[in-house]
Amino acid sequence: MTAKRRRFGALRWLALAPALLALAPAAAQAADLRQGSEVTVPSGTTVEDDLYAGAGSVRVDGTIDGSLIAAGGTVDVTGTVQRDVMVTGGTVTISGPVMGSIRMAGGNLRLSGSVAQDVVAAGGTMDLAPGTIIGRDLVIAGGTATVAGQVGRDLTAGAGTLVLRGHVERNVKADVTNLRLESGASVGGNVDYASDNAAQIDSGATVAGTVTHSPANFTHQPSAAERALDTFIGWLRLVVGLFVLGLIVVLPFGAFSRRASDAIGREPLPSLGLGLAVLVGVPIAALIVFVLGLLAGGWPLALAGLALLAIAAAVGYVLASLFVGRGAFRLLGRPEAHPLLALLVGLVVLTALGLIPFVGGLIDLVATVAGLGALALTLFRSWRGPTPAVPAGQRAPSAPGTAQTA
Numbered sequence: 001m002t003a004k005r006r007r008f009g010a011l012r013w014l015a016l017a018p019a020l021l022a023l024a025p026a027a028a029q030a031a032d033l034r035q036g037s038e039v040t041v042p043s044g045t046t047v048e049d050d051l052y053a054g055a056g057s058v059r060v061d062g063t064i065d066g067s068l069i070a071a072g073g074t075v076d077v078t079g080t081v082q083r084d085v086m087v088t089g090g091t092v093t094i095s096g097p098v099m100g101s102i103r104m105a106g107g108n109l110r111l112s113g114s115v116a117q118d119v120v121a122a123g124g125t126m127d128l129a130p131g132t133i134i135g136r137d138l139v140i141a142g143g144t145a146t147v148a149g150q151v152g153r154d155l156t157a158g159a160g161t162l163v164l165r166g167h168v169e170r171n172v173k174a175d176v177t178n179l180r181l182e183s184g185a186s187v188g189g190n191v192d193y194a195s196d197n198a199a200q201i202d203s204g205a206t207v208a209g210t211v212t213h214s215p216a217n218f219t220h221q222p223s224a225a226e227r228a229l230d231t232f233i234g235w236l237r238l239v240v241g242l243f244v245l246g247l248i249v250v251l252p253f254g255a256f257s258r259r260a261s262d263a264i265g266r267e268p269l270p271s272l273g274l275g276l277a278v279l280v281g282v283p284i285a286a287l288i289v290f291v292l293g294l295l296a297g298g299w300p301l302a303l304a305g306l307a308l309l310a311i312a313a314a315v316g317y318v319l320a321s322l323f324v325g326r327g328a329f330r331l332l333g334r335p336e337a338h339p340l341l342a343l344l345v346g347l348v349v350l351t352a353l354g355l356i357p358f359v360g361g362l363i364d365l366v367a368t369v370a371g372l373g374a375l376a377l378t379l380f381r382s383w384r385g386p387t388p389a390v391p392a393g394q395r396a397p398s399a400p401g402t403a404q405t406a
Contacts, residue, residue, distance in 0.1 A: 033329075035338025039072070041079060050083075054341030058089070060096070067100065071243065071344045075106075088240055088344075092123075101136075105240045109142075111149075122236055126159075128166065141233050154189075158233075164205075171209070175216070181205035235355060239347050246318045246343045254339060256378065261323040263374035272366070275316065275373025282309045316371025317364070321346035323371075 032051045039053040043061040050066035058072040060079045067083040075089040077096050084100035092106045094113055101117040109121050112129035119134050122141040128134075132149025140147075140157040147155065148165040155164075157174040164172070164185040171189035179193050183204025190209035193199060196216045201207070250257050264271050286302040286309075293299025322339065325346030329337040350367055354360040 033334055033337055033341065035341050039070075043079065052341060054338050054344060058087075071340065088243065103236075105236055120232075122233060122240070130166065132166075139229065181207070231355065235351055239344075239351055242314070242318055242321070242347050242351070243344060245314055246322070246347070247340070249315055249318055250322065250339050250343060256382065257319060257322060258326075258339065260371075260374045260378040261319045261326060263377050264320060264323045264370050265327065267374075267377065268370065271370045271373035271377060273373065274376050275369035275371070278309070278372055278376055279313070279369055282306070312375060313368050313372055316373075316375050317350075317368045318343070318347075318371070319374055320367035320371035321350050323374075324349055324367075 032047050032049050034051065035054045037055060038057045039055040039059070041047055041051070041060045041062040041064070045062040047062065047064045047066070051060075051064050051068050051070070053068070053070040054072065056073045058070045058075045060068065060070075060077045060081070063080045063082070065082050068077065068081050068085045068087065070087045070089070072089045073091070075087045075092045077085065077087075077094045077098075079096045081096065081098045081100070085094065085098050085102045085104070087094075087103075088105045090106055091108045092104050093110045094102065094104070095111075096113050098113065098115045102111070102115055102119045102121070104120075105122045107124045108127075109123040109125065110127045110129065111119065111121075112132050114133040114135075116135045118136045118139070120139045124143045126140050126142050126145040128138070128145075128147045128149045130148045133152070134150065135152045137153045138147070138151045138155045138157075140155075140159060140162075142158075143160045144163075145157055145159045145161070146163045146165065147168075150166055151168045154170045155168045155172045155174075157172075157176065159174070159176050161178045161180070162174050162176045163180045163182060164187075165182045166184075167186045167188075169188045172187050172191045172193070174191075174193040174195075176193060176195050178197055179195060179199040181187075181191075181199065181201045183202040185202075185205040187207045187209070191199070191207050191211045192214075193212070194214040194216055198213060199211070201211070282305055286305045289305070290299050290302035293302060322343045323346065325342030325344070326335075326337070326339070328345055328349070329335060329342055350363070354364045356363070
């Protein structure tokens with residue numbers, strides 16, 4: 001796995017910059033923001049700007065004159081997108097023409113249209129259908145990838161299994177477990193792959209250049225571009241993983257998650273103080289319980305406490321991202337934005353800031369601590385219950401044993 005992620009080389013900042021620029025306030029002020037259980041752009045209609053969509057199901061059959069930024073359980077794009085596409089979902093299908101580049105992540109990804117520029121994809125399965133045309137480069141990270149279309153320049157892949165059935169104009173670079181070039185596949189340049197297994201190349205497949213095989217543990221010194229895209233793939237996976245965790249937190253516990261995220265802004269110092277106390281105190285308590293447990297029994301409780309702390313810290317980061325996203329939409333005059341869309345925006349912003357050298361780690365720590373403290377505060381208040389209201393003109397009830405004064 002060490003070498004496998006190094007090949008996701010050349011497009012990291014190319015992919016990251018448009019995503020961040022798309023979320024900049026100047027662009028978002030004029031963007032079309034849609035959310036709900038289902039977002040649909042019907043055939044024959046045109047969205048004359050960038051479209052930001054967050055829903056259980058997102059379907060685009062019409063035309064988008066700008067870029068599409070979407071998140072949902074299923075995302076289906078059959079219409080035309082005049083600029084870039086950045087989507088994440090459980091199942092993502094893009095069959096309409098895209099005039100810019102595509103960045104997509106999800107469980108099952110399928111591309112069957114034409115793309116004028118680059119495609120960067122990370123998912124469990126990736127299917128580039130026959131007839132698909134990519135104008136420039138294709139970068140894939142996933143479990144199984146099938147490329148049956150046409151790639152205008154280079155194919156870079158890191159996958160468990162890579163099956164090539166289409167045409168790659170220039171070179172193929174891959175870190176894989178299994179590589180297959182089936183009959184009809186053609187590569188205009190070289191095939192350079194790292195794997196413990198030899199590639200299966202059918203007699204009907206053609207490679208104009210050389211085929212170079214390196215063992216999977218081959219020491220490769222990555223270029224600056226390769227290191228940059230390696231960072232991008234890690235960032236993209238982090239955003240997807242945290243967004244999935246956010247779905248588990250926000251969808252069933254919507255009111256609670258909003259109260260907890262609001263607590264960060266309403267009570268920043270208590271949230272930071274309590275979060276720091278939990279982050280430091282729980283490991284110390286776990287160590288004490290572990291040592292005592294070795295003598296008297298019950299040491300697994302210490303491990304369970306550390307596991308709960310790790311989960312709570314991740315949830316705290318999600319709550320901090322929700323706070324950032326909701327605050328951004330309030331500044332833009334759209335406080336009614338769907339929580340999932342706010343969460344996605346907050347995650348992109350916070351995790352991107354976390355990439356900044358030296359300061360990024362501090363930003364992540366503050367976000368985690370503040371979110372963890374707000375989570376603890378909100379859980380305590382929910383357990384304690386609301387304070388009963390005192391009718392006007394009446395005294396608050398005294399504590400038992402306290403003398404009443406006239």
